[in-house]
Amino acid sequence: MKIYIPLDSAAKALGADDVAAAIRTETAARGIDATIIRNGTRGMIWLEPLVEIDTGEGRRAFGPVTVDDVPALLDGKLDSLGKVEDIPFFARQTRLTFARCGVIDPLDVADYEAHGGLAGLRRAIAMTPGDIVTEVTDSGLRGRGGAGFPTGIKWKTVMEAEATQKYIVCNADEGDSGTFADRMIMEGDPFTLIEGMVIAGLAVGATKGYVYLRSEYPDAINVMNAAVALAQKNGILGADILGSGRAFDMEIRVGAGAYVCGEETSLLNSLEGKRGVVRAKPPLPALEGFLGKPTVVNNVISLATVPVIFERGAQHYADFGTGRSRGTATLQIAGNIARGGLFETAFGITLDEIINDLGGGTASGRPVKAAQVGGPLGAYIPVSNFDAPLGYEELDARGGLLGHAGIVVFDDTADMLRMARFAMEFCAVESCGKCTPCRIGSVRGVETIDRIARGDAAAIPLLTDLCETMTEGSLCALGGFTPYPVMSALTHFPDDFARQQEAAE
């Protein structure tokens, strides 16, 4: 018998370690011959800890399982959810990037290979750098970190740059609230990220890679470090990748709690051991990146998607999606939601379908008020705009931004003035301090919103004006996009800003 219990942080946060311990104790006491596998999560967080049992007739899921459920679980008396693949939330997904996540043992190279792992790398090894870059370009893959820049074009710039040393840097500084896709894939299928980075290295001629991983993710750090060591031992990394004679090696580097280091130039400074201050562009990191050398900086999901593109072909990937948003979006449904988790699907799905249909509405059972899409720098989208299809351009047209595809749902108790104030406060706490609109503007923003809260309506045009200055004058997205949540709250929920005024009078 095989028993799968996730090691994912979200599952652990809901008691998976205790359930695993209880299952170990109980199976030992009963003399059951059970292999316990700590897999990644399937992404249905409301069912965690989700335990799967395979007695030779396929995996049957149970969840959420508590420690008290364990005897009944082993007696076969607990109600099963059936096969994970038949649960509607899962059945409606297109799993490409996350195909193996939750299925395999994350730290078992043979299991990884048995589920399609390394097929992409083997194909890439036989290709020229130019052909690898063309394949990525043809797939239509765009930066999943938020900016949506075409990955193939970035790789081409680095490939064509002349240098003694080039680097692949993976941005795993997933600081946006409502996002956890990077964490989930690093904990659940770390080899796919490693494989993606090796392919990137082959494409551009880089022999060294770094994953800049935030310190708030200790579990992901442990899994990634273990995976890198295993990859080195198995010849996936090192001086002779899979016997090709080509070299690529990588290290995991841990951040130190600065949100702004998710911005690529600030990340590079941090990686170099400096303050995580934003650099002016140009020069582009593709030409002068880590230690001044040509560097590919890609998000975890972008790099982790590369292997499946090479395994199944660029066209297969590009066949999914809408408009210029090709392939799949790895949506993270979070916040006040009945069924939250990771949902990978072709671009083009609407917010209404995600929140009300898949997500089952709010966890509190109250009406939905708004959803913040794209992290703390993303707009609050009112219910009236929930028909917007999710795509880079499509959301942009509605005054929003897709970002890292995190969706945080709020019920009608949310006070949007308070949320706007928090956006400014967060910007003030996390500003790197280099440019004035962000450093000073965010502090003035908090003060101005406090004036509005005290009933000073004259401060509203001031806030609008300040937001314009921050948008136009900031060096990076922190100061430049903080106005998105602030202005969307003000525009779509004016009552929350006026009600405070009446209360004060």
Add this chain to the structure above:
Amino acid sequence: MQHPTPPPTDLEIEALIADHRHLEGPLLPILHAIQRAFGHIPQTAVPLIAVALNITKAEVHGVMSFYHDFREVPAGRHVVKICRAEACQSMGGTALAEGVLAELGVAWHGTTPNGNVTIEPVYCLGLCACAPAAMIDGKVVGRLDATRMSKLLKEAGA
């Protein structure tokens, strides 16, 4: 974690620096190693790092003070990080955090008088689908409420 005196010796610090100085961009790994070993980064480490990396003491200080993670003084025996970000707010995280601070009579970054618990804000633990969330000494907990939080704080000796 609070660590007992005596303070770390220069020799101990220099050994940690030597372990990491061959890396490309060694400063953050060095600072993390020192903090992991001693619970904070003692002032005596600053000139040692500066000499080893051929940078100024001001530069070392500048980097240390830029990042939220690095401490100049030890924290309490247990560090409780409570998420303040939007997803946790949508599930009552703000009230939960304010309740903790009021219950313990500390402000953010404050330590209980008995030195057992330090409360820190954190902006997202990636547990946004099981909010509100917190992390106690690296162990994550989700779907918290006031009762459960109180229990965890008592276990930590707050």
